[in-house]
Amino acid sequence: MSPTENINLKLEPFGGNIAEKYTADSNRYNDMIYRRCGRSGVLLPAISLGLWHNFGTIDSFSNFIQIAHKAFDAGITHFDLANNYGPVYGSAEENFGRILKHGLGAYRDELIISTKAGYDMWAGPYGNLGSRKYLMASLDQSLKRMGLDYVDIFYSHRPDPETPFEETMGALADIVRQGKALYVGISNYDAEQTQRALEILKEHRVPCLIHQARYSMFDRWTEPELLPLLKNEGVGMIAFSPLAQGLLSDKYLRGIPENSRAARSISLTKNQITPEILEKIGQLNQIASGRGQTLAEMALAWLLRNEYVTSVLIGASSVPQLLDNLKALENTQFSVGELDKIECILK
Ligand code: NDP
Secondary structure, three states: OOOOOOOOOOOOOOOHHHOOOOOOOOOOOOOOOEEEOOOOOOEEEOEEEEOOOOOOOOOOHHHHHHHHHHHHHOOOOEEEOOOOOOOOOOHHHHHHHHHHHOOHHHHHHHOEEEEEEOOOOOOOOOOOOOOHHHHHHHHHHHHHHHOOOOEEEEEEOOOOOOOOHHHHHHHHHHHHHOOOEEEEEEEOOOHHHHHHHHHHHHHOOOOEEEEEEEOEOOEOOOOOOHHHHHHHHOOEEEEEOOOHHHOOOOOOOOOOOOOOHHHHOOOOOHHHOOHHHHHHHHHHHHHHHHOOOOHHHHHHHHHHOOOOOOEEEEOOOOHHHHHHHHHHHHOOOOOHHHHHHHHHHHO
C-alpha cells in the first residue's frame, strides 16, 4: 500500500453560509488569554483546538469549517493535527488544508499549526513509531496534505521503545534545521523518557518547546513527576482530552446521545460510562452549577487554574460546544472549599 492509498476524501461542495471566502472577526484578540509556552518566545491561547475527531471524511465539511472559523474568530490561534487524524488517516490534514485555502490561510502568520508522527500511518516497517525514515517522510506528506511550507510545531507522537532516542530526537532537530518545523515537541513520553529526550535535544541546541499529554480531572498521571519536570525545564505543557473525550460534561447524564463520541467512536466506548463514573459526573455537575458554569467549562477551568498548563487542547463536534468551552475562561478561580469537594469526588 502506498502512503496515501488509504486516503479517499469525500469532497463535499461548499454551500450555504460558507460559499464566501472567510474573513476573520476584527475583534478576535479581545477576549482570549495567551500564556507563555514554557521559557520560549511563543504564546499559546489558553484554549486550543484539536482535529483528532470531527474533521475527517465521515464528518460534515460545513460543520467543521464553521468550528474552525469560530475558533479563530475567538482568538484560538493554535490548531493541532497529526498525520493519522481522520478517519481516514490523513483526512483531517487534507480538510484543514481546504479550510486554509478557503480563507484562514490568509492569516498564516497568526496561526500556530502543529502535526505529529508516531502512530500507525502506512503499511510496512517505515510507517509508524520513531525512526528518522518515518518522521521525515511523514512530515513531508503532512505538509503536502495541508498545502504548507512548514508547520509551527512537529511532535514525536509517542516514544519508540526500539529506536534509540538519539535517532528520533536527531530527526526532530534536523527537521527544524531544514525549516520544515519552527519548533518541536514530544507527546505521551513519561517523565523519565521526557528527561532523556530533553537532554538530547539540548545537545542539538534545538530545545523542546512543548509536551502534549493527556490531562483531565479523570486522568492525572502527569501530576506527580511530569508537570514538575516540565516546569523546572521551562518546557510548555498542553493538556489533551481535557474533557476526557466528553465524559466531563453533562451530556451522558441522561443516557448516550446518538451522535456522541461514545455512540460513534472506538476511542470512547459505551462500557466506559459506568454507574460509578456517572455518579462522579453528577456530583461534579452540581459543583459546576454552583459556580454558574457547565461541567465542561468547570473541567477546563480546573486545569487552567494551574498557570503552568500552557493550554487546554479541546475537541468540539459543534459550534455551541466550542462557545461553551470558551466560557471557561470567564472564571478559572476556585475556592479552597470547591477544590476540596472536587478532590473528594475524584478520589
Ligand atoms: P476533549 O476531551 O475536549 O473531548 C472532545 C469531545 O467532547 C467533543 O468531540 C465532544 O464530543 C465533547 N465536548 C466538547 N465540548 C463539549 C461541551 N461543551 N459539552 C458537551 N460535550 C462536549 O478532547 P479530545 O479527546 O477530542 O482531544 C482534543 C485534542 O487533543 C485532539 O483533537 C488532538 O488534537 C489532541 N489529542 C492528542 C493525543 C496525543 O496522543 N497526543 C491523543 C488524543 C487527543 P461529542 O463528539 O460526543 O459531541
